[in-house]
Amino acid sequence: MAKCVKVEKKNGEATRQKLIAAGAFDPSFVPEADEKFVYFAVKKPVKGMKIVERRLRSRERKFRSIQEALRGKLSEKELEEVVRSFDVVGDVAIVEIPLGLQAKEKLIAEAVMEVHRNVKAVARKMGPMEGEFRVRKLKVIAGEKRTETLYREHGAMMRIDLAKAYFSPRLAFERKRIAEQVGKGERILAMFAGVGPFPLVIARKQPNVEIAAVELNPDAVRLMKENVKLNHAEGSIKAILGDVHEVVPMKFRGWADRILMPLPKGAHEFLGDAFLAARKGCVVHFYHFGPVGKAAAEAKGMVRKAARKAGRKVSFLEERVVRPYSPQAEQVVVDFRVLD
Ligand SMILES: C[S@@+](CC[C@H](N)C(=O)[O-])C[C@H]1O[C@@H](n2cnc3c(N)ncnc32)[C@H](O)[C@@H]1O
Structure with a gap:
């Protein structure tokens, strides 16, 4: 009171x-x-x-955690099951509701909004990432009925629709790491570009570049084109709707100084296209999911094999774990230079 x-x-x-x-x-x-x-x-x-x-609504945050906000509304056992971490993209939260707690999904979603006052909509994951476009079904369970949001990363603004095109805020560090390496005048082939986060963050840091951003999902390309305008990056980024396997041989043979390959699973199938597009000295950022502790070695093996097939020489520059995926698997990135 x-x-x-x-x-x-x-x-x-x-x-x-x-x-x-x-x-x-x-x-x-x-x-x-x-x-x-x-x-x-x-x-x-x-x-x-x-x-x-x-009784007036307090502006102060009453609870520090979702568990705290749900105390008294869920049993202790249920509280233990409530997931502690979830992604917030712009003002939309994406949560995973454990099987046994689906009847309580609204309570949980409201607790998320109570704790995170910037969240305006809560969407529940309805399954894994699926298909070539790597999107998952979402169901909005609290707040405004939308999965679209505006998101800012390293100074770049992006319109994103989490139900229509892939986006992960967890790659933010990678985008910054690569943007910091890009030099003036580079030609960059951004494979699997999604709604454009890698190109946009790069162009924000280094506008004097030519980025060809290739993406298969028409919704993602529509959003990427909007995002290019939103960031006044028309001079640096060209969004191309198409399959890397088709676009590269047709338009980008021997063109690129840098190639991004952020397809979590199966990027190795596109290494042939990367070698086709790479000029002498080109740097390639190759992403791969593999067993913990062995993923980088596995990725390098794939690169060596594809290089042999393409008749190119490579030298490895850097490797790092991008994120743990499960107790058994991790995502790594391996950077290499195409020497000749
Ligand atoms: C994991 S997402 C990466 C998206 C983006 N780079 C990001 O960081 O948010 C992979 C993207 O590759 C696209 N994709 C899958 N196969 C493709 C292909 N053969 N050619 C072009 N894009 C493809 C999917 O539609 C999806 O948007």
Whole structure:
């Protein structure tokens, strides 16, 4: 309960100003109105104004964790099952609801919004990433009915639709790492470009580049084109709808100074295209999922084999674990240079 001043709506703004001037206005509660009156929380009594008690919504975060927000609403056993980590992209949260808790999905989603006040919609994962486009089914279970959002990364703005095109905020470090290596005037082939996060972050850091961003999913290409405009990057990025296997042999033989291959599974099937597109000295960023501790060696084996087949020589520059995937598997990136 908050101590409030109750005034007729028509006097609302004047009263608010008076309370602020008197140092009595309490901004930690959200003012509320009914049909006739408006209620402002106050820190101290004000001469000539009657004080009433009313339940107002606090602006302060009441809970530090989703578990805390759900205490008393779920059993201790259920609380243990509630997932602790989830992705927030822009103002949309994507959560995984354990099988046994599906009847409580709304409660859980509301707790997410309670703890993360910037979240305006909560979507539940309805399955794994599927198909060539790597999208998963989502169901919005709380907040605004949308999966589209605006997301900012390293100064680049992106419109994203989580139900229509792949996007992962977990690759943000990779995008920055690569953008920092890009030199003036480079020609970059961004394979599997999605809604354009790699090209956009690169162009933001180094606008003097030519990026060919190839993507198969028409929804992703539509969003990428919007994002290129949104970031005024028309001079640096060309979004191309198509299959890397077809576009590269047709348009980009011997063209690229740098190639990005962020397809988590199966990127090795495109190494032949990468060698076709690579000029002498080209740097390739090759992503691969494999067994923990062995994924990088596996990736390098694939690169050596494809290089032999293409009659090219390579030298390895850097390798790093991008993210753990499961207790058994991890995603790695291996950077290499095409020597001749
Ligand atoms: C894991 S996502 C990467 C998206 C983006 N680079 C990012 O970081 O958000 C892989 C993308 O590759 C696209 N894709 C799959 N096969 C392709 C192909 N043969 N040619 C072009 N794009 C392809 C999918 O539609 C998907 O958007």
